[in-house]
Amino acid sequence: MATSTSVICSLCQEDDETSTAVTWCAECEVFLCSECQKHHGRSKMSKHHQVMSIHEYQKLPEFMLNIKNYCEDHDLKYELFCPFHASACCMKCIKDKHDNCKGLVPLADVVGNIKSSATVSQIETDLVNLLKNLKTIKIFFSENLSALEKQKLEAISRVHTMRQSINDHLDKLEKSLLNDISLEFTKLQEKIRNLKSEIESKTDQVEEKQKDFSKMVEFSTDLQTYFGLHEVEKIIKQDEHYINNLKSAEDLRERKMKVDYFDLESTVRGTSALGEVSIYILPENIQLKTKGESQVQSPRNPVLSMVKPVLKQRFKMPKYPVHITGCQILPNTDVVLVDQKKYSIVLFNNEGVFVKEIMTFKTMPSDICYVKQREVAVTFIYDKKVFIIDVERNKVVRRTNLDGECNGICTYDKMIYVISNPNSILALDFDLNIQNSIPILTEFSSRIAIFGDRLYCTQCDDDYVVCYSKEGKILWSFYHEIDSPFGIDVDKNGVVYVVCNRNNSIIALSQDGKKTEVIMSEDSGLYEPLSINIDRESSILVVSNMNGDSLLLSI
The missing domain is CATH 1.20.120 (Four Helix Bundle (Hemerythrin (Met), subunit A))
Incomplete structure (x- = not known):
């Protein structure tokens, strides 16, 4: 917080006077004495500025006092926002620091009405x-x-x-x-x-x-x-x-x-000992509040047009033909792909180099998600099974049978969610014990992603995306401009990414399903894409075409 010492009026100080300030103008970033405050309040340029008493100013946290409205390099007011650098900039900053940055928007569009927004x-x-x-x-x-x-x-x-x-x-x-x-x-x-x-x-x-x-x-x-x-x-x-x-x-x-x-x-x-002391860890049972991650209106990503994936690496399958239906980024940014053609899962390193075939199965795998450490979960749609696989040891470490066809799968908040067709979503713990069954109205969903208290599913055959509550209630559906939506995921800002197979594109959806933006197309290297996965912590995205060609991007 600011100190409680006496503060001199900034305007009087310029005239070598030492009048004690009584207010602070956050927009002009000046201290004002009672006389200067009167003139400040009458001026057309500043009469609508927000002012606060010195007493209130001195209660502000230090980090807020360091946030300026004016560019310190050019002494000009900030007017634009750069989404790439997540920073405000003045008109001169564009040439000096943001000449190659795209998607600059007016600062007012980003911070306007921020205090009344859902973000606050x-x-x-x-x-x-x-x-x-x-x-x-x-x-x-x-x-x-x-x-x-x-x-x-x-x-x-x-x-x-x-x-x-x-x-x-x-x-x-x-x-x-x-x-x-x-x-x-x-x-x-x-x-x-x-x-x-x-x-x-x-x-x-x-x-x-x-x-x-x-x-x-x-x-x-x-x-x-x-x-x-x-x-x-x-x-x-x-x-x-x-x-x-x-x-x-x-x-x-x-x-x-x-x-x-x-x-x-x-x-x-x-006998070396009368007994042996061991410490074992019980399953987590502490009930914590889940962070509300609904932040589509966050200043770091105010509009969908700011979503600009940047290519980091391309992946090429060493052998063809393949049929890739699932992809997963590991913590070290290696990537695992699900190949339905060969009934296998394969590993690439983060430089796009094929490492190994992890396992080959007797039945057709469908989708994949990360569990913990070097473990991934794989669904088998017709066998109605879920396997937990150690990708280092190339070994199945846990497995379970379910009642319905196991299609899409994802993890969220230390739980595994599986689409169990025809019309339910099962929540399993990491030992594959069923903890909850969520009935849904739509049948034969393709893929699933979860963020906050919302579940997002694609209906590939019927060409729409549906958003559910965690009780299975439909919150909204999106039918427009999509053809064969399949893979789906959500970034850390709540933006929903949908892979459209026959559109050869990825679209970004707002959390309320009302806004959409095509962020990648065939020109970006997409051809019959099916799967997508986002690492929210590192903001890394991987998308895979059906033929195995995959792209690793930063978002």
Whole structure:
């Protein structure tokens, strides 16, 4: 904004006087004191000029103060507007800077009644929507951060719970194994002790018999010795039988305790993490206000006659015959064409050089549109299918079947719109899920373009263009001066471009369908053109003839 310091009257200052200014004349670009203001208001040349108080002037934004009504180079008032440079110019500027510029129009035609035009209302709405969107996004980020904080705490709690659960389970396994060790030891201990006790008893008996045997040999009679030996021999046989039974029962084999440990330690050490953190992105669900792009009355493109495409590059198909029915500009300004003759899509670079055949299909493709990154969507009219194709990997990455014949296709506001004949338009997300079905009254539409809240379709067989609301209500139809309208698109200013096949032309239509201008014809290189595509961000247009010869133009 301007500063609030005291301002000197511009006219008095020329006479070396220092009267304080009270108003500002925007057209004369001078400050006026109260006395000079009176003369200014009486003069026939300036009495209708718009003036404002110094206080109001000082509230103006800096960028507005830098916009002048007079040419600083020639000190003349601006009288003309150059659409090519999008700038105002004085009569002398024409020779100095705009000698080769075409389509200069009176500045009054461009800026006249601008404050009452739809542009002011539209920009005001756009600013309100932009502010709402920014506030919505701010709330979205705040809620996202809160949700992430909650998810973090839940994840930490889950890790602690998992660790405690693992500890509890290991404690349980440890207790079970220790119990098994104690039980097996106790069983063996009891058995060996019993056997040892039996052996000790038998040892005592044999030692006693051994003493009896010595006495028998020394003091008994022969008869006593004879029968005594039999008695001792009987005891020996019994004990030997007992020992053999111990052998047979493997009781004389040493017992050793062995524990087979499961290698949990290696398993744990081999586990590099208890889990893995990943971030995934949900489908976009934030509801933002759509920018109202209806700006046909924009100062940058006030009249259709200003639409002057400038040729940048020509494309030539390397092999004939072909039948091109769709074209699409990629973000790097490479171009993809749909060839119905060979059931294929082909790629050209932005210098017009053929790069490759991306894919060949089993059935006839119809139209094409850009989706995201290096992905395009292709319709198959008779197969009732839509494919999403990665043009770098030459691969179909997603596909879907629809109920009706799939003809024209376009993208707008992160949605894919497909003409599903006979009489509906389907809105699909980028995963090809149907989000909406728009019934339309006309049947077998050819191509579709969307801009703002309007849908534009061509009816090639019936020679007209129709404009719908997003609910499918017909807003207007255009029948004049067109023959076989096929391809259609809209530029960033809301101008509708229609390719007329049998007229060998492109016409520009106003958004209300009331004004039209032929902007390209057979003299420009059009011969039976069918397809058109506009990159609104770069203002680049591609149009393709049915024989594959294509033109890349700036608009």
